[in-house]
Amino acid sequence: MDFTLSNDVVEFRAAIRSIIAETVTPEVVDEMHRSGTFDLPALNLALGAAGYIERAVPGLGKGDPVELWVLFNELEKAGAPFDGLAINIMIAGVVVAVGTDEQKARILPSIISGEAGVCMGYSEPDHGSDVASITTRAVRDGDEWMINGAKMWTTMAHKATWLILLTRTNTEVPKHKGLTMFIMPMDTPGITVEPVHTMATERTNATWYDDVRVGDDAVLGEVNSGWRTMTVALAFERGVMGGTNAGVPLLRHFRLWADKVGLSADPFVRYQMARTAIDMQVATLLTQRSAWIAGSGGLPGLEGSMTKLFATEAYQRSVRAFQEMAGSSGLLQFHEPGAAADGFIDYDARHAPVTTIYGGTSEIQRNNIAERHLRLPKAR
Numbered sequence: 001m002d003f004t005l006s007n008d009v010v011e012f013r014a015a016i017r018s019i020i021a022e023t024v025t026p027e028v029v030d031e032m033h034r035s036g037t038f039d040l041p042a043l044n045l046a047l048g049a050a051g052y053i054e055r056a057v058p059g060l061g062k063g064d065p066v067e068l069w070v071l072f073n074e075l076e077k078a079g080a081p082f083d084g085l086a087i088n089i090m091i092a093g094v095v096v097a098v099g100t101d102e103q104k105a106r107i108l109p110s111i112i113s114g115e116a117g118v119c120m121g122y123s124e125p126d127h128g129s130d131v132a133s134i135t136t137r138a139v140r141d142g143d144e145w146m147i148n149g150a151k152m153w154t155t156m157a158h159k160a161t162w163l164i165l166l167t168r169t170n171t172e173v174p175k176h177k178g179l180t181m182f183i184m185p186m187d188t189p190g191i192t193v194e195p196v197h198t199m200a201t202e203r204t205n206a207t208w209y210d211d212v213r214v215g216d217d218a219v220l221g222e223v224n225s226g227w228r229t230m231t232v233a234l235a236f237e238r239g240v241m242g243g244t245n246a247g248v249p250l251l252r253h254f255r256l257w258a259d260k261v262g263l264s265a266d267p268f269v270r271y272q273m274a275r276t277a278i279d280m281q282v283a284t285l286l287t288q289r290s291a292w293i294a295g296s297g298g299l300p301g302l303e304g305s306m307t308k309l310f311a312t313e314a315y316q317r318s319v320r321a322f323q324e325m326a327g328s329s330g331l332l333q334f335h336e337p338g339a340a341a342d343g344f345i346d347y348d349a350r351h352a353p354v355t356t357i358y359g360g361t362s363e364i365q366r367n368n369i370a371e372r373h374l375r376l377p378k379a380r
């Protein structure tokens, strides 16, 4: 494959960089860590107004996966709050892929303008990796569906306008075949949101569904085809939409600090910085490969697993090494006097663990690679 970026993509990247420079200020980054909400309405609106959200949504506008990767890669390298935007673009892509014309007309304009956000209710307290076993029930009741259950880790539920919700509609068939996906407004009566604060400052949520009533117009995809809808969503998520270059801002912060305290001349410190730079370059190329496969009409399910596994574990190795080199100052948080890299070493050390959990854990990625690439026997 050819890793050269086309002129179009280079221009797109320059435009994205300039929007980031205008909207992602140090105050914004500070507020993101203070509030735990990794979303920036001003950024989303600016991207929406320029037509870049529509352009990035798979299957809509230009829908070039290489541009999608460039968008999130620039946001990630800048340390911008982009979790909300990533979910919005991913779910807009799902609506394009499996939604009805009525749903597309009703839902997409609010997302591509940057005004509305989306949250994803798949995981439950007892079902994360094995998400096909979820128990939240949607039962037919006259012309409506009545939904009852609980979800865990519903990130952005406290800000979102729309909710995509995975439910069980048939208990008599194998677990993957009895699932239905819904999309509904977050202010639908019966939905409760409670905050869950994580050690990485990121806020996520637990959500409850008590006699939530929706019509057929809320079914996203076919009834009992929720697994197919999930597969579309996950294929977009893994390996293309951010999460593969977190070591880049980490390295930038560490390097500035190492220069300031006179550590940059230390051969071991230099070795670790070079190691991180190489790992992040490899992660970049792996991500570009996934994007290229998607751009050529394929679904980079396997390559996305390889990319995510390599990139997130490399990030964890880097931050562990940097924290050891920073010593006790690497344990101090944002705004604490003497904190290494203004607190970013501590932050990254607390953030890195979650990157091998969400979007599919490392074990799940390894199973995927073992089964689909190495053709080893199924793990379960």
Ligand SMILES: Cc1cc2nc3c(=O)[nH]c(=O)nc-3n(C[C@H](O)[C@H](O)[C@H](O)COP(=O)(O)OP(=O)(O)OC[C@H]3O[C@@H](n4cnc5c(N)ncnc54)[C@H](O)[C@@H]3O)c2cc1C
Pocket: 119, 120, 121, 122, 123, 125, 126, 127, 128, 129, 130, 152, 153, 154, 155, 156, 198, 202, 204, 354, 357, 358, 359, 360, 361, 362, 363, 364, 367, 379, 380
């Ligand atoms: C900060 C955060 C944000 C999140 N945001 C969202 C969101 O917006 N929406 C949403 O729906 N979900 C979200 N998630 C949930 C996330 O997708 C799950 O945490 C993840 O899928 C793992 O599920 P689990 O936590 O239930 O762990 P489990 O599935 O219980 O796994 C526990 C351990 O067992 C291992 N394991 C499980 N199955 C296997 C297997 N077959 N083979 C080998 N090892 C295995 C896992 O790798 C892990 O180490 C979020 C999670 C976090 C932490």
